[in-house]
Amino acid sequence: MSLKKTSPNDAIKKIKKSGTGLRTDYLVVGAGLAGCTISERIASQLGKKVLLVEKRGHLGGNAFDYENEHGILVQKYGPHIFHTNSERVWNYLSRFTGWNGYVHRVLAMVNGKLVHLPLNLETMERLYDRSFTALEMEAFLEQRREKIAKPENARDVVVSAAGTELYELFFRNYSKKQWGLYPEELGAEVTSRLPLRFDRDTRYFTDRFQGLPDAGYTRMFERMLETGNIEILLNTDYRKILNETAYEKLIFTGPIDYFFDHMYGKLPYRSLDFEFKTLDVERFQESAVVNFPNEHEYTRITEFKHFYFQENRKTTICYEYPRADGDPFYPFPNPACREIYQKYRKEAEKLKNVFFLGRLAEYMYLNMDQVVEKALNLACLLAEEPDISGSHRTPGFFKDNISVMEK
């Protein structure tokens, strides 16, 4: 089965011709992971018609990938590695893709040395040119930890776990680049689970299941939407067709403040610029991702060939520059922003038959598996089945924190 794509012009023609506009059971806004998962469930499980509207020219939201002119599979919005401990989520996505077995490892350039993240025995040994056992690492940190009874910000959390030196080497400047703020200006929850490992596990993620879709994310999304009941409208802001569309329910995965016309003000996001380069060398760096906590304006370089073990005479790399303005990428982790979001959320809860799903609609950093889990839960709710892990409205704001280092 192929995808049912409609062009914006065809949609307008259809609206004019029918005189009654577009008709669907479910209008889904946004074709990222949230929109694709919920559309697939509605179409295949509820047997309902879906109109999936996406303002960009492609499926997949920020997980979109494509083969570039050199035959290298690149991820347009930065490196995306799938990882989860949820068998339910893994089994669900495995219906649409195989996995390539990639295990993510991240290096950081610190004091002129490439060291593993998260901090573990290997990191300590490379950094301090001496051997460490787990007990020695614990004793080393214990001597340096600042005793802070009640950590009040992200700096407090890090220095009370690892001391000032490691804080300055890995966190302080990185945070300033990533967020435009030093850790003392960020809430303690940002680093509430500082990843320190007292072993030699150099994997970035320790989840049971990890990898990348074997034919890429975009192919996986296409397969999810090939059910026949889903019509896709790309390059279209949903507002262009909203008044002409009759639907029973609306699932919104775009920014919640945009939905409500920014009535309580704009929700702030940190944005990113991606600079791609293709070089005439087979290999540029040791691992797919290298972070630069201290030097340069960019935070990290990704070399895409590592993800798919691709052989090629050339290599494509991408520099990531955090920005104050641009596409919304990271919700801002501080209490003032959360307060604004709560106002929108109250408005959202007043609406019947409108559901808010995903990272922009819930103003929350979510890993991909969390988005799928939420979409599956919402599908259960819509099917009036008991929800497996609580309603999609479960307060979960910043429940799953990320560290300043983790993205």
Ligand SMILES: Cc1cc2nc3c(=O)[nH]c(=O)nc-3n(C[C@H](O)[C@H](O)[C@H](O)COP(=O)(O)OP(=O)(O)OC[C@H]3O[C@@H](n4cnc5c(N)ncnc54)[C@H](O)[C@@H]3O)c2cc1C
């Ligand atoms: C740089 C970066 C790296 C990441 N790396 C990882 C990783 O390694 N592993 C991991 O698990 N997660 C990672 N994530 C998180 C991952 O990107 C998200 O979990 C996932 O993209 C969320 O899917 P979503 O559908 O909620 O949002 P999105 O992917 O943002 O999709 C929302 C869609 O809605 C569309 N839209 C918005 N407004 C409108 C409108 N008005 N009309 C129509 N369409 C609209 C947008 O164009 C977009 O396509 C990363 C995120 C970033 C920013």
